[in-house]
Structure formats: structure tokens, C-alpha cells
Amino acid sequence: MFILAYDVGTSGVKTCLYKSGDDLELVASELGAYGLTILPDGGAEQDPEEWWSAMVSTTHHLAATHPAEMSAVEGISFCSQMQALVLVDALGRHLRPAMSYMDQRAVEEKRRGLESGFKIAGMNARKLLASLYRTSAVSASVKDPMWKYLWVRDHEPQVFKKVRWWVDVKEYLIGRMTGHHVMSIDSAFATLLLDVRAKKPAWAEKLARTFGVNPAHLPPIVVSSAAVGTLRPEIASELGLPSLAVVYAGGGDASLIGVGAGACDVSDTHVYWGTSGWVSTVTDHRAVDISSMIATVDGADPGKYNYFAELETAGKCFEWVRRHLAEDEIDVYLSHDNKADDTESEYESLYEYLSEIVSKAAAGAGGVIFTPWLHGNRCPFEDANARAMFFNISLETGKTELLRAVIEGVCFHLRWFLETQEKKVETAETIRFVGGGALSPVTSQILADVLGRRVETVADPQNVGSVGAALVALVGAGKVSDLPTAARQLVKVSGTYEPNPATREVYDRQYEVFKTMYKQNRKAFGALNAANEGNN
Template sequence: MSTYVLAYDVGTTSMKTCLFALTDRITLLADAVEGYELYMMENGGVEQDPEDWWRAMCRATRQVLAVSGISPHQIAGLSFCGQMQGLVLVDANGAPVRRSMSYMDNRAKAELKEGMGRGIKIAGLNAYKVFHSIRISKAVAASVKDPVWKYKWVARNEPASFEKVYKWLDVKEYLVLKTTGEFVMTEDSAFATLLYDTRPGRRGFSKKLCAMLGVNPKHLPRVVASTDLVGRVTPQAAAELGLAAGIPVFGGGGDAALIGVGAGAVGEGSTHIYLGTSGWVSTVVRRQRLDTKNMIAAIIGAHPGYFHYFAELETAGKCLEWVRDHLALDEINIYLRDKDGRSLETVNVNLYDYMMQAIKDVPPGSNGVIFTPWLHGNRCPFEDPNARGMFFNISLETGKTELIHAVLEGVCYHLRWQLEAAERKVKAARRIRLVGGGALAPLTCQILADVLGREIETVEHPQNCGAVGAALVVAVGLGLLPDLTAAGQLVPVKERYLPNPEHKAVYDRYFPIFKSLYYNNRKAFSLLNG
């Protein structure tokens, strides 16, 4: 007998809703994608309307049930995988007091400077606060994009809204609240506030860190495990979602924790790379490590006792979206025909396939063009909200195909930079799982293998790994799996890509130039964008 579960992957610009059948394997029965707005502001603000997420969840739930033919009464449980380090402030009735501040929001520069930039310093940060942060949480709120500084920004700039705050939630926790009426936060989300005590026997929000950084501990919700049953679908939520009331709802996890689970990269030492709107390199470890110089930390995972040594790139697939909108989509239809005279629109499923087809013959190195993927600043291995993207070394012979190809390579160069920085403290796997929408393109997979000099593995439906991870959370919560480490056997490898030595030699020559582009231009970035 199959067990039917719903899994929601709440991304930066859209929600993927998946209906799975769980047996001795995990089978996707139906899925639906609903988009929502990302509000980009001139002062560095990036916001979303939490009600947009809920409306997307309601529409997509009804779609997958209609397509699959599964009755709402057959759903055994549901859970979430969500974008992390958002700030959703709600009142006592669960209503948002303002729009959510995204993980990309970087306007709290003054709050970071005031909170960490005074007194005796280590690496530009208050030595006393760094010491206690590392001692208690094994991490430091050192980035302008960390949620605590967004919280402080609202307190300073919007006092009327701040007075209404009852609880501080992250993105998926808001949807848990809408579904169950419960104010909770999973442990990985709690750690991402950088206010969480990770020491054995002391797990929980730290009163010391809250006092040190000026956070009201009453604003912080109850902490639960990812696989905990946190509540059941309320009658009101059931009516809006088209579900049956009483369905179990499990804690779920952030994308940094659950995408690795959905990729099958669950054992100690396993490594995965995610290429979605954002991107990252993550290796599973059993004890916490921290590299403040390169902005890499071991974050709490969905499985107790496991951590993810995690390096983030904020704009990965977002760079390809930019390419789609500003280079590929144009009024002169530069890609009307392929070499055989066929319309490229007729031989490609979508515009991303269209672009991959158009650039497949561009040589490694894009004929000397290098792209930097810092379209909205950067966090790791250097923290600089002022950094921006650029095309370097354009000549009269440079065409649009080289530019698009260079964007793919630029994202892969940066992932290599992160991997090398991470390996100063944690050894990454020789075989790396690549997941996210970027893993759908064989060209991207091969470029990444060549740039890294590592074997790249992909899985079936790599764009759904967050939802797969959420479904596996439900499986553990229902007792169908002993724990999340058993997930690996349900997620087999589909394709493997081996590095081409000739291509790697080209990338090895270009890679130091790529890194130099930041160091040679950071003063200019500050002057232009500071």
C-alpha cells in the first residue's frame, strides 16, 4: 500500500508543491509550481508578502490533488522545505506586521556596524561578542544579511510595526502557522537566527546572545525537530487548501538542510552542490566548525547530530534568469535558426534549453570572457554587499553566445572558490551530488565537473530535491523510515559526469584571474554601491 504525502518547497520566487507516493521508493505523482513577487528596493531591501506564499500553497495543493486523482482524505501527512534566514514578524493573531525581509535583504548595514563594529575588534568585529557567539552557537552574526540585523532594522526604522510583534518566524514557519495555528521554529531555522545555543545539554535560544545583541527572547517561538509532529491541519486551513482537517503536519526544514537529504547526500563526508536561484557547497560533518575569514559555518541539519559545513552564493541560477531576460530575450531574435535551418523554438522545451543549445559549441573559457556572479553582493568566501557582476575581457569578436557561456562558467568558478575555501577545514567528497534546476542541463553539469576537477552525480528530478527532503521528513515522522540517514537508499544516482583534463587545464589558468577581479575592484564597488 502506498502512503501519500504532500511536500512544499518554498523557494525564492516560486513554490513547488509535490504529491509523492511512499513505498520502498519515493514516486512523484503530481507537481505544481506557483510563483510570487520578490520586491527589490533601491536601498538594498528585498521583501515578500507572506500571504503570497499562502495563496500559492492553496492554489498548488488543489492542482496536484486534481491532477493525481488522490482524495484529500488519503493524504497521510505534509511538510515543508523553505528558503532560510528570512524575517517574518507576526502579531499574536498570526498576522504579519509587515512584509517578510528576504535572506537577500542587505539594508541593515548601520545595525551591523553598531552591533558588532565597536570596541576592541577581531577582524573588524567586536571581540567580546565574537568570543561569546563562537562559544555558545559556533557561529557569528557577521553578515549584513543575517536575520538579527534585519530584526534590529525594523525596531529602529519601523517602531510602530515592531510594537505589534508577538513572534519572529522564518518562511516555512509562517506556513506551518497558517496550516496548524502553532508558533514554532525547527532547530535548523533557530540556529540560522544565530541566537541558538548548540552546546550539548544546552540546546535552545541563548539568553546571553539575546541580551548581547538586543533581541527580546519573548519574540522567539518554541523549537521543534524537523521530524516532529507539530500540529494538524485546522478546519479553516483545510477549507482554503482543499484538504481534510486533521492531517499531520511535521516540522520540515530549511533548504540548506533538506535539499541535501533529497539529494541522497546524507552520510558523514558526503557533499552536494545546489544550483537554484541561489547556490551553495555543503558537506555533512558530525561536529561544528567555523571559518570566520571565509564566512563558512557548520549549520544544524535536519537529522540530529549532523551538521552541514555550508558556503553560500546568493545569485547562482538568478544569473541565468538575468541572462534569459536581458541577453536571450530580445527584439532582434538572434537565435532564430540552428545550423540545419531548424527553428530553435521548435526543438527546445523552454528558453533555458534554448540557451544551452545555442552555446553548446562555445569552447572552455568562452574565448577569454569571464563573468562574476555577484549580482546582489556576496557572502562567501568574502562578505561584500557592494560587489557586483561584470563581464571581463570583451573584444570586438565577442558575441552573445560567449557572454551566456561565460555566465555559466562564472557561477562554477565561484563554486570552486567556495569548495577550496571549505576544504581548508573539511574534506569534501570526490564525487559530488549536483541538484537544483541547474542540474537539469548536461552542459552545466559538465562545465562544473571540468571547473572543479571532480566527478559530478545527478539524481532524478534534481529540481525537486527540496520537496523530496520534506517528503522524507514525513516518512520518518510517520515511522516509515528509522531516520533521515536512511534516505540515501531511496535516492539513486541517475547520471555521472567526469572532468575533461583538457578543459580543466583551461579553467585552472582562468580561475586565478576570476578571483583577482574582486580584489582588484572592491574599492570601485564600494565607491559605486556603498
């Protein structure tokens, strides 16, 4: 069986063609890029037409290089970014740019909707308790999609009156492909309006109305392995795919990356390091930590949940430091010597070169600490005004130390997640590490050292989302019955990193300081950025 899996991320789509048999073979893949627009009012938007164009072009490239295999595609599945807001009309056409999970404009909507009256933990007591009872979570972040929905209602009424469906990223694409509008159960939970007490997947309609959401805008809920439909004839023609190819609901990155990482059994823990980052632990029950902004997200495997703590900018931090500290107009200067001349001959990429440079700095980066809050922070504290910092720079500090401090700072924050999760659930002693960050043995070792736990990487860490999507399609097609067993069998460990005891003292000391950085600077962040609250 040939499966086409679309991994729709923040910066691009990776289209992967798989062949299933005794194993899951990646036949070929193509990457298509698109933009993310950051607006001065705190908006973060993407054009759904760019998602579609990237999908079409990557599909055509695969068809040109593998025509026989592409003409035999039987299943199409998705893994995608989550908690975006895509509003479509009755014909499935998007009515405005998609509001990304990073969008933080809806400060006033959240204030009016949740922060009035008698409060518990700063939130309206009645709504808080009703949300926790009915959904096992609460829309406590300004970036949650419900507030974006209400922002459009309040600021763009002419657009809002045309809305037929509120969907997420992959659901928009599935609707365009099949003409059927649905939400997979994990996407539905991510709206924080899923009725977890219902006997079958359903919306918490009364709660939705309490917040001002029209339940008629919420589409039918399906499991991740559900067959939504086949391709519409005109779409099959546009993509160059068989019209009888079945489109499966797939899942969001928060649920499928763990599957593709081979970490989808109870108490399995994985770390993802892409544009964003997270720590996710599988549980067999729902859990929530309101004060730390952590909740369980419904998984692709029914009856399992992902206790999920997210960092807005992980790989984005290294991209930022690469751009501003390495890609100088006068070439790459990272020490007193110009290394740019021999970079091409010795290293396959600038990223590989920078990883090697980082390895030459001592653990602890000479005492420099970096806080990875380039776009605010959500967990274990939420503050849209929080910002990244380099702390404790001295005359001896160079770019090498700054680069290492960025990697260590992201790892410190991931350790904070892990320790916060352990207050509610049991985490794994061996951590599965995936995403672009896992391509670097240097980063993998630093993560093991900072966490003080064994870290395992897989053979293709950047494609774990599409692997998860393909496995879900195999379940839907009846080719696989047990998703965790299939994931363990098909996902192979390629690298193992044991924590270095020699680094423990310095990392423990700096980690304790790292955890104080937000509290010590919270008022300063507010003073500098509060005038733009919701505008940054």
C-alpha cells in the same frame, strides 16, 4: 502513506504529492509563482499572503486532478528558503512584508551592534567571542536575520511593538496551518542565536539580550521530524485537505536539499544551483570560518551538520543573461544567423536551446570571465557593493562566449567554495549536483571540468527539496528510522560526468584570475556603490 510536501523557494512554491511504499513515488506536482520586491534602499521583501495564495491554489489544482489521493493525505511537510524575517502578532498574522534573505538594509544596525569597541577581524571582540562560544557562529553578514529584526525595531517601532513571534518562512506557514508557532532546529540555528552548548535545543537568551533581541519573541525549537500539530478546521476547509493531516516541522533548503540529493552522510558534498547556489558538506561536528563567512548549519538528521557556503545569485545569473542577451525584442539572436525561427521545433525550451549554444563555445569562453555577484556577495568574502562583471571582452567575443562565461563564472565561484571548505572539513571526490542547473548536461559537464571532480545528477533535480521534506515526514511518522540510509536507497543517480582533462589547463588559468577579480576591484566597487551601501 500520502505526503504533501511544499517547497517554498524565492520565486515560487512547488507543491508535490508523494506516495510512500517500497519507494517514494511522485504522484503529481504543481508550481505557483510569487514576486520578490527589490527596494531602492537595499530591501528585498515578499508578501506572505502571496506565499499562502500560491500554496492554496497549487493544493486545489492537485485536489482537482487527484481527489482520492489528496483526500488520503496523512502528512504535510516543508522545505523552504531560510534566513528571512517574518514578524507575526499573537494571532499569527504577519505584521509587515517578510524581509528576504537577500535584504541588506541593516548596515547601521550591524555597525552599531558588532563593529564598535576593541575588534577582532573587524568585529567587537567581546561579542564575537561570546557568539562563537555560545552559538558556534556569529552574525557577521548584514543579511543575517538578527540585523533585520533590529532594523524593524529602529525604523518601524509601531510595527515592532505588536510583535509576538519572530519566525522564518515555513514556520509562518506552519503557524497559519496549525496555530502553533515553532522553529525547526536548522531555522533556529540560522538566526545565529541557537545555544549549541545546551543539552537540548534552546535559545542563547543572554546573548540575544546583548544584541538587543527580546528572547520572548523566539518560539519553541523542535527537530525537523517533529509533528507540530494537525490542520485547524478552517484551514483544512480552505486547502481542501483532511483535518487530521499531521503537519511536520520540515526543514530549510540548506538542510533538506542535501537529504533529497541523497548526500546526507558525513563527508558527502552537494552543489545546489537554483536562484541562489551553494556548496554544502556534511560533518559530524561544528565548524566555522569567520574570514570566509562559512559555518555549519544544523542538519535534519540529529548530530549532523552542513558546512555551508552560499552564493546569492547562481541560476539568477543565467536568468539575467537570458533576459538581456537572448530575449531580444527582435527575437533570439545569438550569432550571425537568426535561430529563433527553428527554436520551437528543435528544442523544448529556450533554456535547452541556450544550453546547446553554450556547448558550441570553447572552454574558457574565448578568455572572457564573468563574476556572478549581481546582488553583492557573502562568501568567501562579504561585500554588498560587489557587482558582476564581464572581463576581457575582445572584438572576437560574441553572445555565445558571454553566455558560456556566465556558466563558467558560477562554476568558478563554486570551486572557490569547495577549496575554501577543504581548509576545515573533508569534502567528497564525487559531487552530487542538484537544482535547476543540473537539468542541463552542458552545465553539469562544465561543473565537472571546472571542479576537476566527478559530478552526479539525480532523476528529478528540481524536486530534491520536497523529497527531503517527504523523507523527514516519513521519519516523523515512524515509517523510516535512518534518514541517510533511506536517502541513499530512494534517491537514484541519473547522470555521471567525468572531468575532461583537456579543459584543465584553461580552467585552472582562468580560475586563478577569477579569484583576483574582487580584490583588484574592491575599491572601485566601493567608489561606485558605497553611496548606496545598504541601498543596493
